[in-house]
Amino acid sequence: MKRLILVSALSILAFGVLASAADITWMSTQFTPIAEGEFVRNQILAPFAEETGISVDLLNVEYAEFASRIEAEYQAGAGEVAVLCGLHGDLAPFAYALADVSDITPGGTISPTLMSKGRMAGKQVYIPLMQATYLMVINKKALDYLPEGADIWALTYDDLLQWAKNIYEATGEQKLGIPAGPKSLLHRFIHGYLYPSFTGYQVLAFDSAAAVDMWNYMQELWQYVNPAAPTWDAMDTPLLSEEVWIAWDHTARVKEAIVQRPDDFIAIPSPAGPAGRGFISVLAGLAIPETSPNPEAAAKLIHYLTTPEVQVKILQGVGFFPAVAEAAGAVPAGALQILAKGVSAQAASPDAIVCFIPGGIPDEYKKIYKDTFYKFVIQGQPVDPEFLRTQATRLRQLYIEAGAPYPAPDGK
Amino acid sequence: MNERLRKLLGTDTLLPYWLLLPTLIFIGIFFLMPLFKAIGLAFHGDAGFTLDYFKKMVSDVRFFDALKFTFLYTITIVPLNVITALAMALVINTGFRGSRFLLYIYALPLGISDLAAGLIWLSIFTHRGFLNSALYSLGIIEHPIHYLSYQHINYTFLSVVAAEHWRATAIVLVNLVAGLQMISKDYLEAAEVLGARGWKKIWYVTLPLLKPSLQAALIIRTIFALQTFAVVLALAGQITPVLAGEAYFWQFLYRDSHIASAYAVLLMAISIAMTWVYLRYLRSRTEVIRG
Numbered sequence: 280m281k282r283l284i285l286v287s288a289l290s291i292l293a294f295g296v297l298a299s300a301a302d303i304t305w306m307s308t309q310f311t312p313i314a315e316g317e318f319v320r321n322q323i324l325a326p327f328a329e330e331t332g333i334s335v336d337l338l339n340v341e342y343a344e345f346a347s348r349i350e351a352e353y354q355a356g357a358g359e360v361a362v363l364c365g366l367h368g369d370l371a372p373f374a375y376a377l378a379d380v381s382d383i384t385p386g387g388t389i390s391p392t393l394m395s396k397g398r399m400a401g402k403q404v405y406i407p408l409m410q411a412t413y414l415m416v417i418n419k420k421a422l423d424y425l426p427e428g429a430d431i432w433a434l435t436y437d438d439l440l441q442w443a444k445n446i447y448e449a450t451g452e453q454k455l456g457i458p459a460g461p462k463s464l465l466h467r468f469i470h471g472y473l474y475p476s477f478t479g480y481q482v483l484a485f486d487s488a489a490a491v492d493m494w495n496y497m498q499e500l501w502q503y504v505n506p507a508a509p510t511w512d513a514m515d516t517p518l519l520s521e522e523v524w525i526a527w528d529h530t531a532r533v534k535e536a537i538v539q540r541p542d543d544f545i546a547i548p549s550p551a552g553p554a555g556r557g558f559i560s561v562l563a564g565l566a567i568p569e570t571s572p573n574p575e576a577a578a579k580l581i582h583y584l585t586t587p588e589v590q591v592k593i594l595q596g597v598g599f600f601p602a603v604a605e606a607a608g609a610v611p612a613g614a615l616q617i618l619a620k621g622v623s624a625q626a627a628s629p630d631a632i633v634c635f636i637p638g639g640i641p642d643e644y645k646k647i648y649k650d651t652f653y654k655f656v657i658q659g660q661p662v663d664p665e666f667l668r669t670q671a672t673r674l675r676q677l678y679i680e681a682g683a684p685y686p687a688p689d690g691k
Numbered sequence: 692m693n694e695r696l697r698k699l700l701g702t703d704t705l706l707p708y709w710l711l712l713p714t715l716i717f718i719g720i721f722f723l724m725p726l727f728k729a730i731g732l733a734f735h736g737d738a739g740f741t742l743d744y745f746k747k748m749v750s751d752v753r754f755f756d757a758l759k760f761t762f763l764y765t766i767t768i769v770p771l772n773v774i775t776a777l778a779m780a781l782v783i784n785t786g787f788r789g790s791r792f793l794l795y796i797y798a799l800p801l802g803i804s805d806l807a808a809g810l811i812w813l814s815i816f817t818h819r820g821f822l823n824s825a826l827y828s829l830g831i832i833e834h835p836i837h838y839l840s841y842q843h844i845n846y847t848f849l850s851v852v853a854a855e856h857w858r859a860t861a862i863v864l865v866n867l868v869a870g871l872q873m874i875s876k877d878y879l880e881a882a883e884v885l886g887a888r889g890w891k892k893i894w895y896v897t898l899p900l901l902k903p904s905l906q907a908a909l910i911i912r913t914i915f916a917l918q919t920f921a922v923v924l925a926l927a928g929q930i931t932p933v934l935a936g937e938a939y940f941w942q943f944l945y946r947d948s949h950i951a952s953a954y955a956v957l958l959m960a961i962s963i964a965m966t967w968v969y970l971r972y973l974r975s976r977t978e979v980i981r982g
Contacts, residue, residue, distance in 0.1 A: 509930050646945045
């Protein structure tokens with residue numbers, strides 16, 4: 280009995296020592312699914328603790344808690360959180376409360392374009408950690424029908440139309456797939472891909488003449504889109520069943536298809552329109568609050584997380600793509616490498632129009648884009664500039680009422 | 692002990708209310724409170740009472756489509772449900788060998804959640820589904836047909852009707868079988884003595900006596916049909932919008948509880964109106980039953 284008490288006393292003591300050894304707190308809006316959190320703790324933070332002796336406590340929070348805690352610690356002038364991880368839109372509103380991280384050396388090369396996203400208020404507010412995006416995945420069988428002169432690594436929307444048309448004329452089937460189901464990410468395709476590619480803006484040119492052309496183009500393209508598209512929420516299943524050969528979707532929503540049949544698919548950049556190659560970059564970064572109790576340890580963690588090896592681990596465990604150039608080459612062959620190649624090709628396109636996801640406004644904006652698509656494309660009603668104007672007013676109203684800035688490329 | 696309990700609970704006249712109390716509390720917390728909260732959300736904005744949310748709901752691009760399809764589904768599915776269930780119930784009620792077994796088989800869909808039912812039917816109607824495979828292997832079609840697509844909106848509609856019919860007939864059936872079993876054999880024997888046979892017996896004796904059960908079944912089915920959502924979502928996506936689905940999207944996709952509540956209140960108003968119609972026009976006249 281005595282022995283038991285002794286053992287438990289010792290273990291309590293040991294636990295206390297271990298707990299106090301959690302040197303820094305890393306608050307994050309990312310890695311919130313339990314499996315992802317565990318992966319980061321066991322596969323990424325545990326080796327870091329072994330290497331440097333700094334143990335990191337990963338604190339997963341929702342955005343609301345993230346925001347109120349940064350604000351509270353900043354107001355108090357002292358805090359417990361040493362380092363932060365959030366999407367661009369999570370961090371940007373708190374630029375005033377975040378330290379300049381420009382003297383931290385990342386563990387790999389981060390491209391100037393990517394790095395510049397974290398520059399605001401005259402300082403480097405965060406270091407890019409990882410990115411996700413939406414791109415095209417094609418079945419290699421579609422390559423036989425590629426229009427002459429078209430380059431899959433620099434496709435245009437006109438090429439895409441001709442390509443889908445060629446396939447339809449040869450096979451009698453509509454092999455182009457766009458997810459348009461109720462829970463699909465169709466709104467991302469409209470505001471972050473179509474609109475910027477055709478008009479140069481996500482919001483500001485909603486009812487422009489270029490937008491009318493764009494909707495007319497979509498009506499034409501829709502003839503070659505698989506009619507079951509309005510029931511699809513993700514494109515992995517239709518790609519696997521070969522109901523479609525060319526598909527657009529979020530990397531996470533096409534990954535399963537490539538994992539199952541890596542030899543059959545290629546991931547390529549989204550097409551370019553008259554204004555450029557519009558695409559969304561979901562960028563997550565690392566920042567240090569002004570009130571960080573241990574900025575040195577935080578800097579070490581940031582360096583470690585941006586080394587190519589850790590970046591590849593993040594891709595494997597969490598599905599976010601590397602922000603570091605060296606990491607793209609270090610991804611082992613297979614589905615992830617195929618996707619990573621498409622993601623970097625898209626990010627590096629010379630005609631890129633990088634778009635950020637709107638933030639700070641009610642989610643009703645998604646409905647405005649989707650409803651317009653529903654009316655003009657799915658229902659095929661004639662493109663009515665008057666309707667576009669009404670929707671545009673409503674969309675701008677959302678930004679004005681919320682006092683939110685227009686997302687890139689509209690607002691700089 | 693008994694005395695003490697009686698003292699504690701008050702007089703015998705109060706006892707029923709004590710016994711009802713737990714249910715009342717339950718209904719109050721889980722039904723009435725959310726109900727009033729929803730009504731509040733639908734009519735109350737930052738600046739007090741407002742009809743803005745209803746205006747916004749009605750001006751929504753999809754509102755009239757949703758209203759149209761909700762009614763179309765309801766007026767197609769409910770009569771189909773009732774007619775099929777009535778036929779099945781009459782057959783089962785004859786008490787032939789194996790009729791109990793048949794009842795269990797018919798009641799099976801009751802045990803399946805509506806979303807699961809939607810997914811089962813999706814695997815039948817989808818582009819590469821069972822129906823297309825079967826028709827193709829029989830040589831009836833050359834290319835798979837897109838039943839669930841905007842181009843074939845009638846097929847999509849019928850697919851939902853088929854799935855809902857399969858799923859919801861059982862609940863009407865169970866109601867009607869219970870109702871039929873309550874009808875005393877005396878009436879039927881009396882009718883036979885007076886010379887009624889076959890259809891006449893059903894039309895003049897069974898159906899009038901079954902009216903209360905029919906009424907209950909109709910009310911339940913109509914309210915549920917107005918709320919149909921999971922099956923439509925699984926099969927038709929956004930091709931045929933319905934009111935309950937729009938409420939769901941406003942709440943969970945566009946995160947505006949006010950407009951979602953406006954849809955819910957509208958659905959409630961329609962349900963109440965339909966229930967009133969049933970109560971008013973299907974009223975069972977007591978003199979008929981008691982003869």
